[in-house]
Amino acid sequence: MGIFGSSAMILVGYIYWETNGYLEQQTNATISAEIRGLTDLFRQPGGPGVEAVIRDRIARDPSRSTLYLLATADQRPVLGNLAAWPAGELDADGWYHFTQRDQNGQPIPFQGQVLQASEGQRLLVAKEQTTLIATRQLINRVYILTLAIGLLLALVGGIVMSSSVTRRVDAINRTSREIMAGRLQRRMPVRGINDEFDQLADNLNAMLDRIDSLIDSVRAVTDNIAHDLRTPLTRLRGRLENLALYPDISETVRNELNETITDADHLLATFRALLRIARIESGTHDEAWTDIDLGALLHDAWELYQAVGEEKEISVHLGTAGGHMRGDRDLIFQAVSNLLDNAIKYSPPGSEVRLEMSDEGDLLTIAVSDRGPGVPESERGKVLGRFYRTATVTGIPGSGLGLSLVNAIAHHHGGELILADNAPGLRVLLELPKTDLSGPAAVPDAGLTRKARQALPPPGESHG
Amino acid sequence: MGSMRILVIEDDPGVASFIIGGLRESGHTVDHCADGKDGQFLAGSGNYDALIIDRMLPGIDGLSIVKTLRAAGNTTPTLILSALGEVDDKVKGLRAGADDYIGKPFAFAELLARLEAIARRPVREGAETVTEVQVADLHVDLLSRAVHRAGKEIELQPREFRLLEYLMRNRDQVVTRTMLLENVWDYHFDPQTNVIDVHISRLRRKVDKDFDLPLIHTVRGAGYRLSESP
Numbered sequence: 001m002g003i004f005g006s007s008a009m010i011l012v013g014y015i016y017w018e019t020n021g022y023l024e025q026q027t028n029a030t031i032s033a034e035i036r037g038l039t040d041l042f043r044q045p046g047g048p049g050v051e052a053v054i055r056d057r058i059a060r061d062p063s064r065s066t067l068y069l070l071a072t073a074d075q076r077p078v079l080g081n082l083a084a085w086p087a088g089e090l091d092a093d094g095w096y097h098f099t100q101r102d103q104n105g106q107p108i109p110f111q112g113q114v115l116q117a118s119e120g121q122r123l124l125v126a127k128e129q130t131t132l133i134a135t136r137q138l139i140n141r142v143y144i145l146t147l148a149i150g151l152l153l154a155l156v157g158g159i160v161m162s163s164s165v166t167r168r169v170d171a172i173n174r175t176s177r178e179i180m181a182g183r184l185q186r187r188m189p190v191r192g193i194n195d196e197f198d199q200l201a202d203n204l205n206a207m208l209d210r211i212d213s214l215i216d217s218v219r220a221v222t223d224n225i226a227h228d229l230r231t232p233l234t235r236l237r238g239r240l241e242n243l244a245l246y247p248d249i250s251e252t253v254r255n256e257l258n259e260t261i262t263d264a265d266h267l268l269a270t271f272r273a274l275l276r277i278a279r280i281e282s283g284t285h286d287e288a289w290t291d292i293d294l295g296a297l298l299h300d301a302w303e304l305y306q307a308v309g310e311e312k313e314i315s316v317h318l319g320t321a322g323g324h325m326r327g328d329r330d331l332i333f334q335a336v337s338n339l340l341d342n343a344i345k346y347s348p349p350g351s352e353v354r355l356e357m358s359d360e361g362d363l364l365t366i367a368v369s370d371r372g373p374g375v376p377e378s379e380r381g382k383v384l385g386r387f388y389r390t391a392t393v394t395g396i397p398g399s400g401l402g403l404s405l406v407n408a409i410a411h412h413h414g415g416e417l418i419l420a421d422n423a424p425g426l427r428v429l430l431e432l433p434k435t436d437l438s439g440p441a442a443v444p445d446a447g448l449t450r451k452a453r454q455a456l457p458p459p460g461e462s463h464g
Numbered sequence: 465m466g467s468m469r470i471l472v473i474e475d476d477p478g479v480a481s482f483i484i485g486g487l488r489e490s491g492h493t494v495d496h497c498a499d500g501k502d503g504q505f506l507a508g509s510g511n512y513d514a515l516i517i518d519r520m521l522p523g524i525d526g527l528s529i530v531k532t533l534r535a536a537g538n539t540t541p542t543l544i545l546s547a548l549g550e551v552d553d554k555v556k557g558l559r560a561g562a563d564d565y566i567g568k569p570f571a572f573a574e575l576l577a578r579l580e581a582i583a584r585r586p587v588r589e590g591a592e593t594v595t596e597v598q599v600a601d602l603h604v605d606l607l608s609r610a611v612h613r614a615g616k617e618i619e620l621q622p623r624e625f626r627l628l629e630y631l632m633r634n635r636d637q638v639v640t641r642t643m644l645l646e647n648v649w650d651y652h653f654d655p656q657t658n659v660i661d662v663h664i665s666r667l668r669r670k671v672d673k674d675f676d677l678p679l680i681h682t683v684r685g686a687g688y689r690l691s692e693s694p
Contacts, residue, residue, distance in 0.1 A: 230547040234569035307662045334653040341656040391615035
């Protein structure tokens with residue numbers, strides 16, 4: 001819009017300037033020619049002489065469009081069709097400007113030149129400027145009108161074009177965000193007019209279909225793996241259980257069998273957690289989203305683990321908690337449960353584990369802090385990966401998957417898991433975006449990490 | 465739990481023999497079918513007290529068997545077995561009309577506990593609302609939330625009460641840790657450690673410790689049972 005408008009303005013301005021200049025030039029040239037003609041006549045030896053020429057000219061122009069006045073050095077009129085030397089202004093180029101009144105009293109502008117005649121006399125020759133001024137006013141009007149219309153057209157055209165473009169781009173952006181958040185069935189809107197945007201949308205949709213079929217085949221493989229591994233595992237576990245129930249085995253053997261069953265269960269739990277993490281990360285989880293009362297959830301989690309802590313002489317403290325978010329209730333509870341479990345597991349007896357929540361505008365942060373060995377800064381990133389355990393926790397049972405699952409859950413909700421120093425101990429922050437209660441669609445960037453979300457323009461900003 | 469007539473629709477012979485063996489050992493009559501279509505026919509025509517259907521059967525989805533049965537007005541309690549053990553799959557299973565859903569691999573005790581729980585349901589629905597439960601000298605008033613044992617009042621926190629209530633309502637039956645998590649705590653999640661055990665211990669300290677007869681028993685490899693007899 002800006003470009004169109006200013007180029008229109010420049011163009012019309014140029015036309016105005018050229019036209020105006022031309023007109024002025026023409027006027028000046030006419031007067032100059034007249035004066036030159038006169039001068040030549042004056043100088044003709046044996047010619048009619050100044051006064052005769054002037055009289056002749058006046059006679060030939062009854063409309064008084066040209067004014068002549070021959071005057072003495074002190075401006076006393078001698079001859080001419082002007083009554084007196086007019087009061088006027090001399091401009092920078094030597095032109096003398098003055099006005100005369102016509103029979104209706106209207107002022108008529110004149111432009112002329114003053115010549116020095118013989119014997120100190122001065123001759124004023126001036127032409128009326130009505131035409132010039134009228135023309136100039138016409139051009140002015142045309143110029144302003146053209147400018148106004150041009151600007152209006154530019155404005156309207158600009159708005160229409162840019163808003164149409166912006167709308168199409170916005171639609172694509174919005175759909176992309178929804179897809180990234182895990183709603184993998186969405187497709188780019190196509191207008192059906194087969195312009196560049198439609199072609200772009202078609203291509204993107206084709207890509208998405210391809211991705212979809214890839215995910216489907218991955219999911220089918222995962223499901224098959226699940227089935228293929230779990231059925232023999234069921235048999236294995238079943239057989240161990242049956243063996244343990246045999247009457248004529250020694251107590252030692254029975255204990256060993258039960259231990260083996262426990263190990264098998266541990267293996268299966270790891271396997272289940274891995275599968276779960278994979279599923280969460282591939283975004284297939286969003287049907288279970290509801291409004292979550294975090295205050296109630298944290299209270300339930302505290303209640304569940306407070307007893308566990310008590311057994312180990314660890315006090316679990318719950319800070320004030322409240323607030324609502326939208327998400328998968330069971331997953332969030334799982335995340336908090338894992339964090340509390342870890343905190344209690346790694347805390348020395350007699351210490352305190354704190355479960356707190358804070359509300360920071362668009363984020364709700366759940367914090368679990370302990371006085372255990374903590375995680376050195378260099379390892380904080382790695383600890384979130386699968387199976388990693390810091391050196392300080394050998395001897396304490398754990399699969400190494402707990403934090404990895406919490407991390408996946410955090411990202412699934414568009415949040416972030418942050419490890420910090422509790423000086424001493426570990427402070428784990430689970431940042432989760434608060435959303436309004438109108439559905440997963442209200443979370444445009446859920447599923448993206450906070451970093452990725454910060455890289456996107458805030459919604460609404462792309463309108464031009 | 466009295467002897468039940470159970471139909472097991474499961475195509476894997478190892479899993480099937482494991483389940484059938486265990487059920488027969490528990491005193492139930494068991495029929496087995498390895499084919500989905502045959503199984504659907506049998507389930508619809510036979511008079512079974514409970515059905516155990518594997519979800520991934522050759523050529524047919526176990527859930528569609530349940531849907532067909534329910535559409536025909538058959539309300540036989542049905543337990544779905546599946547290698548797909550995610551919560552979403554469980555929800556799908558329950559929506560299709562199944563009464564419960566257990567993921568593979570499972571402990572037999574869990575299977576049995578859940579089977580008995582769902583088989584018991586129709587009977588309970590017929591009775592009037594229970595307002596109080598009594599086991600031995602333990603008395604729980606479900607309306608006033610008062611708990612007495614041998615005449616002495618026992619103070620319980622709300623969650624402890626819910627735990628006791630659930631155990632009482634399922635008296636003499638094995639209740640697994642997962643069942644407790646789902647019913648007393650209302651969340652589907654995998655605790656990393658056995659948090660349930662801690663809460664049961666606490667409850668025991670209040671309800672069993674100072675009394676002669678222990679009522680809350682640990683069933684090894686399965687869960688817990690509230691009963692007069694161990």
